[in-house]
Amino acid sequence: MILAVLTVAGTAAAMGLRNAVHCVLALTVGFAGVAALYLQLGAQFVGLTQIMVYVGAVAILAVFAIMMTHSPEPVKQPAFSSQWFVGSIVAASVFAVLAWEIRSGAAFTQGLPPQPYVTVQQIGDALMHHFILPLEIMGLLLTAALIGAVVIAMGHEEEMK
């Protein structure tokens, strides 16, 4: 419960704060809250990987992007937009649809199955046997992304020379 409140507060602050860097740091608190929720549910590997990837890499990426682009002064716009009434109706209806779907889903109607104790070994086995094709495709995708980043940076360097 505490973790859920922390996560929601972090992400709400990420939307509501003025200073862009404060927003990213609040989002990082939200990420950490989600990781703590994973750990509380017993998924050690996913929780720790969430911290390593989201807090350690994605948050740093976001702050680098803000550092390179934004000016340090906070924006002069008001925190709540002028169409807040319609926005709140849309948000409430989306929440209602999602909550109804979750309540009528399998976890609530048929009861929860016993909690599986998943070790990292099982995750590795599943990745190497059952999910080998998605793993290889993701490796290919990441290699393409890395090469693309290097090409873009190299092209920029040649321009600067």
Add this chain to the structure above:
Amino acid sequence: MTHIAQLAQQLDRIFVLAKHWLLGFVPSAAQPICSAILSVVPVILAFPLLFAITTWLERKGLGRMQNRYGPNRVGPCGILQPIADGIKSLTKEDIVPITADHAVHFLAPVLLVAASFMGFAVLPIGRNMVIANLNAGVLFFFAVGSLMELAVFMAGWSSRSKYSLLGAMRAIAQMISYEVPLVLASIVVIMQAGSLSTVAIVNMQATYTGIWPHWFVLTPWGFAGFVLFMVAATAESNRSPFDLPEGESEIIAGYYTEYSGFKFALFFMGEYIGMFATSGMAITLFLGGWSAPFSFLTWIPSYFWFFAKLLALIAVFIWVRGTLPRLRMDQLMNLAWEFMLPMTLLNLLTAGIWHFMPAGPSRWLVCSTMVAVPCILLSRGLKHKKKFQVHTYHYSE
């Protein structure tokens, strides 16, 4: 069992027995939380004490290496110098720039110290002496390490100073670049041990054939992995020769330029504690954790061996700091991406071959050549790209 062996075993378990005895005074409802507190408090007391001793050791050691005395006024041989430093940093005025982001400026050293201390939770300091026996202990350690980078960014950005921002960007680039060889060098050990749990990794290394232990550093891939891990650990904690982001002659003090007094002391402590945690992880992964170096020395308690190895690694850190010149930023990044990353990947291949070859001198030969030859070839190849020659500077005609 003989009387001496029984005494040695009791001495080895003295902290575990003390904790159980203290827990007996607590009602059983509060026992889990008191057990956690009793595990954590010795770590929080012992490692800052080790930090204080290390500052003294470093200043004396560097002084002797630079042909001077080091601190020798405060107490015999300057041994009370850390206390003097502590009093100084506590009584200095806390200056925060007026344009600084006060909330983030305050939280940055807090986050750094908290993240550094969290790394000790998975290190087995003695037999049965680990705070949290996580199934994915090594992953927890690296996840916590990535929190330190965020703290560095927070420090550099919130100070609103050009030196801080430049230093923070360099520091983060360095820490992210060296995290890749750090994790890859430790994956070799995880592959061989078959587990991410630090306790399982140390237990695998605590056995002996004859007098020789089964430490992973005593194998070709383990030795290469250990060297790569230590170099990456030096870069991760921004230690010389990788301390360009905080070098005093380069960038004033980098990301902690605008910090004074106690916050500066917290940064200093966070960096050193991070260094101890990474050394502890190197000891756990490669040097056999709490196990004795020879089988006839197992009567000495396990926690003594852990701290002895930690002190040896700290001495090596101080030695390297006093010996090697500082690397420039592009040299630093080139080292990470062009030398260490291929070496760690080759090390992975070598460890795989070691695992599948039958035990004997042939796999020693194959794996040693697989590690040594690419290292020599790669370093020579990378050196030829840059022409090292004697420069003569003429200042006046």
